[in-house]
Amino acid sequence: MDLLLTSEQEQIVEAIAAVLGDELPLTGGHPRRMTRSLWQLASDLGWIGLGLPMSVGGMQASTVEEALLFHKIGYHCGPMELLFSVIAAHAAKDSNPALCERLVKGEARAGYLIGTSLNPPWLALAMANAEVAVRLDANDQMILHGAVPLTSHEQICGLDPAVDTMSIDALPQILCVAPANVTSRGLLLVAAMEAGLARLALDLACEHAKVREQFGKAIGSFQAVRHACADMAVRSEAVDSQLAFAAASLAKESDSAFYEVRALKCLSIDAAYRNVRSAIQIFGAIGVTDEHVMHLLLKRTHLLDALFGNRSHQLDRLLAYPFPDS
Amino acid sequence: MDLNINESDIGFRDEVRAFLASCWPKADKQRNRSQKDIALFRQRAIEAGYLYRSIPRRYGGSEQAYNIIRAEIIREEFGRVRAPMEVSGNGTSMLVPTLLDCGTEWQREQFIRPTISGEYVWAQGYSEPGAGSDLAALKTSAVLTGDQWVINGHKIWTTDVLKAQFMFALVRTEPDAPKHKGISYLLIDLRQPGVTVRPLKQLHGGEEFGEVFLENVKTPADWIVGNRGEGWSVSKTTLKHERSSIGNAKSYMAMYARLYELAAGTTRSGLPAIQDPVIRVELARIEALVLSQQYSSYRQFSRAAVGKDPGLSPLLNKLVCTGIGHRIAALAQELIAESGLLLPSAQVRGAEKWVNQIVGSLGVAIAGGSSNIQRNIIAERGLDLPRAQGEGA
Numbered sequence: 001m002d003l004l005l006t007s008e009q010e011q012i013v014e015a016i017a018a019v020l021g022d023e024l025p026l027t028g029g030h031p032r033r034m035t036r037s038l039w040q041l042a043s044d045l046g047w048i049g050l051g052l053p054m055s056v057g058g059m060q061a062s063t064v065e066e067a068l069l070f071h072k073i074g075y076h077c078g079p080m081e082l083l084f085s086v087i088a089a090h091a092a093k094d095s096n097p098a099l100c101e102r103l104v105k106g107e108a109r110a111g112y113l114i115g116t117s118l119n120p121p122w123l124a125l126a127m128a129n130a131e132v133a134v135r136l137d138a139n140d141q142m143i144l145h146g147a148v149p150l151t152s153h154e155q156i157c158g159l160d161p162a163v164d165t166m167s168i169d170a171l172p173q174i175l176c177v178a179p180a181n182v183t184s185r186g187l188l189l190v191a192a193m194e195a196g197l198a199r200l201a202l203d204l205a206c207e208h209a210k211v212r213e214q215f216g217k218a219i220g221s222f223q224a225v226r227h228a229c230a231d232m233a234v235r236s237e238a239v240d241s242q243l244a245f246a247a248a249s250l251a252k253e254s255d256s257a258f259y260e261v262r263a264l265k266c267l268s269i270d271a272a273y274r275n276v277r278s279a280i281q282i283f284g285a286i287g288v289t290d291e292h293v294m295h296l297l298l299k300r301t302h303l304l305d306a307l308f309g310n311r312s313h314q315l316d317r318l319l320a321y322p323f324p325d326s
Numbered sequence: 327m328d329l330n331i332n333e334s335d336i337g338f339r340d341e342v343r344a345f346l347a348s349c350w351p352k353a354d355k356q357r358n359r360s361q362k363d364i365a366l367f368r369q370r371a372i373e374a375g376y377l378y379r380s381i382p383r384r385y386g387g388s389e390q391a392y393n394i395i396r397a398e399i400i401r402e403e404f405g406r407v408r409a410p411m412e413v414s415g416n417g418t419s420m421l422v423p424t425l426l427d428c429g430t431e432w433q434r435e436q437f438i439r440p441t442i443s444g445e446y447v448w449a450q451g452y453s454e455p456g457a458g459s460d461l462a463a464l465k466t467s468a469v470l471t472g473d474q475w476v477i478n479g480h481k482i483w484t485t486d487v488l489k490a491q492f493m494f495a496l497v498r499t500e501p502d503a504p505k506h507k508g509i510s511y512l513l514i515d516l517r518q519p520g521v522t523v524r525p526l527k528q529l530h531g532g533e534e535f536g537e538v539f540l541e542n543v544k545t546p547a548d549w550i551v552g553n554r555g556e557g558w559s560v561s562k563t564t565l566k567h568e569r570s571s572i573g574n575a576k577s578y579m580a581m582y583a584r585l586y587e588l589a590a591g592t593t594r595s596g597l598p599a600i601q602d603p604v605i606r607v608e609l610a611r612i613e614a615l616v617l618s619q620q621y622s623s624y625r626q627f628s629r630a631a632v633g634k635d636p637g638l639s640p641l642l643n644k645l646v647c648t649g650i651g652h653r654i655a656a657l658a659q660e661l662i663a664e665s666g667l668l669l670p671s672a673q674v675r676g677a678e679k680w681v682n683q684i685v686g687s688l689g690v691a692i693a694g695g696s697s698n699i700q701r702n703i704i705a706e707r708g709l710d711l712p713r714a715q716g717e718g719a
Contacts, residue, residue, distance in 0.1 A: 287688075
């Protein structure tokens with residue numbers, strides 16, 4: 001077994017981090033929205049097609065590389081549009097390769113539809129410029145929908161300020177039902193974003209604990225603060241290990257991949273919530289203003305929790321799988 | 327120990343009910359009452375001895391004998407018919423008790439009456455960018471020049487500053503004294519040149535806080551509460567009042583009741599959420615916590631009523647209630663599902679109003695002494711543990 005990155009994978013991670021660091025610097029509490037230049041870079045660098053075959057313009061890498069990409073996007077509190085387009089491209093791959101290719105090139109964009117009740121209204125995320133949308137149905141299948149008709153929506157104020165949010169009264173036309181492994185991929189990649197975000201909360205809190213002084217010394221010297229940082233690190237390490245294992249399981253299509261990915265999602269959302277809350281406590285009052293980046297991490301965590309089935313949904317499903325043989 | 331309320335207090339409850347029935351008739355409870363009606367009601371309630379009981383009549387209060395059981399009966403009965411209670415805010419809850427404890431006769435006459443009527447709104451000028459948990463590190467300075475103080479500095483997380491005309495503030499007047507001994511408690515009129523207020527938007531969009539820049543701001547020499555250098559102990563009177571109001575079990579009882587209603591009215595997988603065993607268990611746990619905090623507050627009342635040392639429990643109020651608030655928020659988040667992805671606003675649709683509690687509960691763990699500072703206070707003042715090196719409470 002080898003859960004370490006190859007030198008090629010390390011180069012990919014560095015390249016992704018460099019682009020995101022330039023495009024989405026982590027300063028201030030302004031929402032980090034998708035920009036034209038980031039969208040262009042993402043398609044030029046092959047991010048959307050990273051895990052797709054060359055026949056549709058993809059890079060033919062595995063879920064491991066995709067997970068690395070989305071860990072970094074999560075770490076930069078990056079735009080959600082990339083995740084939705086990647087999932088939509090995988091959903092369309094077999095039934096509509098032309099659409100898949102346009103998604104890979106960034107010519108078409110995807111949003112996400114969400115609704116746990118069986119009745120309208122549903123929420124449509126990042127649909128303003130999207131021509132397709134993905135949705136998880138009650139049987140945990142990913143459904144690919146067409147665009148939201150202009151007449152049947154109402155623009156509303158979403159909790160996450162970087163994500164355009166609408167309320168819709170009717171679901172748009174169904175284009176296809178995605179193969180079962182697309183659900184697992186969605187769970188893996190959203191979990192990777194949660195893991196990245198949990199790591200960001202840890203890093204920001206540690207950085208602050210080193211420079212913020214009270215009672216004449218850095219607050220990181222107080223046990224109440226340093227122990228909280230240590231607990232955040234424990235959660236981040238655990239979730240990153242589970243992420244590596246789950247991504248590798250899914251890449252080799254192992255029987256236990258479904259189980260590993262759901263277990264990951266439970267761990268990663270827990271780490272994200274707890275690390276973000278802990279970091280906010282360490283930042284003190286500045287952490288609950290909208291001038292500081294922490295509120296974006298908190299709101300993003302709430303959003304990520306709701307995607308591809310929330311925490312209680314995953315816990316419920318997890319119990320249906322047998323514990324994997326090691 | 328006696329779980330019954332004595333005869334005279336039962337009689338008192340009837341008296342309060344009769345007063346409310348005549349002065350705050352139920353029938354028009356939901357109608358819009360004008361500010362004038364509310365002011366008139368408060369005046370009657372003061373005359374009847376129900377509001378501002380600890381404040382002498384000469385300052386506009388009702389000057390009643392200290393009776394914490396009766397004070398609680400009044401709160402319960404007024405709350406039941408939603409009659410206006412005392413004017414809320416920093417002025418009534420923190421400044422007035424401080425003036426009664428430490429103010430001069432002139433200050434009490436000048437400030438208490440307009441504050442309890444709601445005419446004067448006060449900001450609390452304590453924290454600074456470099457002085458949060460370590461409040462005594464504050465740097466804003468005041469220099470006595472002739473018959474006035476000249477104040478320079480920067481206050482932040484200043485509650486209610488956007489609507490206040492006045493601020494009670496901690497400032498450094500004795501720069502050479504040890505840090506806790508160099509602080510004074512000043513009253514400042516904010517309506518003057520040199521005062522710049524900037525709102526601070528919170529993560530859920532509210533603007534209850536601001537920061538205040540003070541440049542050569544003046545305040546009369548006799549607007550100091552307590553002596554020079556005694557501001558730290560004067561302020562402890564004030565902070566004690568803030569902490570006990572944050573630790574109020576009643577507001578969490580009400581919040582729990584709303585949570586229960588939410589669970590009863592929410593459908594999950596085709597069934598009422600309240601039938602889901604996971605939800606039921608968590609509701610039951612929260613209910614137990616809320617009730618135990620309620621009984622803790624009764625015990626605190628009982629001790630105070632007979633003049634006994636309040637002991638450990640008042641020090642726990644804020645930490646316990648912060649924890650209850652987090653758990654209520656977490657269950658509400660589970661129940662409202664994707665409505666939790668909306669920001670509550672003018673276009674309110676329903677369940678997303680819980681988002682304020684869900685994200686706001688994180689701020690409660692910081693305001694008025696963070697949870698870590700609360701734990702230090704419990705350890706040091708409550709349990710007599712040695713003081714942590716360099717860490718104050």
